[in-house]
Amino acid sequence: MAEKGTLRLSIDSAKCQGHNRCCALAPELFDADELGFAHVKGSGLVPANLEEKALLAVRNCPEYAVRAERE
Structure with missing residues (x-):
């Protein structure tokens, strides 16, 4: 059975080290800023x-x- 509610993504900028795996795996959902950190x-x-x-x-x-x- 599917879970109810909409999924919302967030990134803890204090933890992000700029590996950008999220950007590679889901470019529709993530991007990197000019310093290489994901958002x-x-x-x-x-x-x-x-x-x-x-x-x-x-x-x-x-x-x-x-x-x-x-949510």
Whole structure:
């Protein structure tokens, strides 16, 4: 059974070290700034068709800086 609620992404900028795995795994959802640190594109709300990519990015962050929460 699918979870209810919309998934929202966030990045803890104090933890991000600029590995950019999230950008590589889900370029529709993440981008890097001019210094190479990742940020979430737009509002952070994840379309249903991109949830798997979003969760893959969360699981692959070596610094545990990427988070996903249901609203």
